[in-house]
Amino acid sequence: MRLICSVSVSSRLLASFAMKAKKKSLRATVALCKHPKLDKYCMILFTGQDKNGVKYDLEGNIEKVLIKFLNEGKATIQFKNPPHDIFIQAEVIPLRAFLHLLQRILNGKISPKELTCSSLGVTPVSSKNIAITSLVIENRSEYPIKGFPRTLERLTISKIKRSGLDLGILKLTKLRILNLSENNISNLPEEFSQMLSLQDLDISSNDFHKSSKTNWKWIGGNLCKTLKSLNLSKNQLVYLPVQIIKLQNLNCLNLSENKLVKLPNGIGQLTNLKEFIFSHNLLEELPGSIRKLNLDIVDVSHNKFADYSSNTYYSLNTNIVLPTCTLKEFAAQRVLDLKLHYDPSIIPATLVNYLDYEAKYCICGKPCFNVYLHQHSTVRLTTFANTIITTSNDIFAPLVPVNCYFCSNRCMKMCNRVRAPLVR
Numbered sequence: 001m002r003l004i005c006s007v008s009v010s011s012r013l014l015a016s017f018a019m020k021a022k023k024k025s026l027r028a029t030v031a032l033c034k035h036p037k038l039d040k041y042c043m044i045l046f047t048g049q050d051k052n053g054v055k056y057d058l059e060g061n062i063e064k065v066l067i068k069f070l071n072e073g074k075a076t077i078q079f080k081n082p083p084h085d086i087f088i089q090a091e092v093i094p095l096r097a098f099l100h101l102l103q104r105i106l107n108g109k110i111s112p113k114e115l116t117c118s119s120l121g122v123t124p125v126s127s128k129n130i131a132i133t134s135l136v137i138e139n140r141s142e143y144p145i146k147g148f149p150r151t152l153e154r155l156t157i158s159k160i161k162r163s164g165l166d167l168g169i170l171k172l173t174k175l176r177i178l179n180l181s182e183n184n185i186s187n188l189p190e191e192f193s194q195m196l197s198l199q200d201l202d203i204s205s206n207d208f209h210k211s212s213k214t215n216w217k218w219i220g221g222n223l224c225k226t227l228k229s230l231n232l233s234k235n236q237l238v239y240l241p242v243q244i245i246k247l248q249n250l251n252c253l254n255l256s257e258n259k260l261v262k263l264p265n266g267i268g269q270l271t272n273l274k275e276f277i278f279s280h281n282l283l284e285e286l287p288g289s290i291r292k293l294n295l296d297i298v299d300v301s302h303n304k305f306a307d308y309s310s311n312t313y314y315s316l317n318t319n320i321v322l323p324t325c326t327l328k329e330f331a332a333q334r335v336l337d338l339k340l341h342y343d344p345s346i347i348p349a350t351l352v353n354y355l356d357y358e359a360k361y362c363i364c365g366k367p368c369f370n371v372y373l374h375q376h377s378t379v380r381l382t383t384f385a386n387t388i389i390t391t392s393n394d395i396f397a398p399l400v401p402v403n404c405y406f407c408s409n410r411c412m413k414m415c416n417r418v419r420a421p422l423v424r
Helices: 092-106 117-121 167-171 190-194 242-246 288-292 327-337 349-357 409-416
Strands: 002-011 026-034 041-047 054-057 062-066 074-079 084-089 134-137 154-157 177-179 200-202 229-231 252-254 275-277 295-299 373-380 385-389 399-406
Touching (some): 002 041, 002 092, 026 092, 074 092, 242 349, 288 373, 327 349
Parallel strands (some): 154 177
Antiparallel strands (some): 062 074
16 A cells, blocks of 8 residues: 655654754655565655655554644654654645554554555656645636646636635635636635635636625635635625624734725724725715724725824813613623624524624724723724834824724723923
């Protein structure tokens, strides 16, 4: 039996002398073989550098087999002589079959007919067997007939006028970067949220403006933890789904060249966001929770913000006594504070809509539903961003209007506090 995989070999003898022991991972073929005349089994490792192969005896020669990360397609075989550690990375199912056969050999539960002498004729890895990790499709004729290689890490499907997602993409467990720009896609299936490794998603220049509010359920699941970059530019969007605030690890969000008139009130929940681009939209104000962000760069150019020269806001009595929240509101606040997972299979759909669409976020980050204070104010962009791109004449510290919600009088006083200049 042979296994096509990535292999790196480490010598424990070198490690004992404080020398670097692990070598670079190489594409290889690992084969379990039986001697044609003797009742002995061995493992042969073929690489592009050593096409003759390296032979490792199996009988009484294995120190340990480490399978802690077998579900990720990783295993380590430690030999006694020579003192080598063989690090193997392959597809999960073939690797399981390989290790199962190895276990049967070590336990003496294998028939001599299963591994014949022809096994010694195993050839090294060929160019056809080299795993494809990147694929670019910019013409319909380039589309793979037999499906996508499961080893893909980067995939670009652009400029071919696709109207939907190929469901074969959902099976690419190693896919990190997906570019679907310049197509006619209007929505993604809910199962897309279960992509295991996706970090960068580019769906710019598509038709997501045709997607209804119920067609954004793909924003959730595993993507909440893995997705770091999202490009939704040039989609003619008139609204941004509230589910966007669930992408906790998002570093870059591009919403430029749409028709957005407002942003979700909880946009400040994206605390890991570093690059926020929403130029060329129709925004007249920003949500107050945006104060919580700590951005490296923000692009607010070509919107419809009013031009302010100083801090202005509508006065509001800060001594209002807020009523006590209902038990329902307290429970909803706790669910959102702890970022607990919820969906219609766990709680009623009415509560899902309540959590998704009724929450207003205070500048402190706390969600509120029915009990809150509301105020229109302004904020300097330098409050939450280091680099600013704007069309305002005040390039140093431009002011933009914000729509603020407050969970308490204390938060409102903190927002409206004006520091008097120090006079000496």
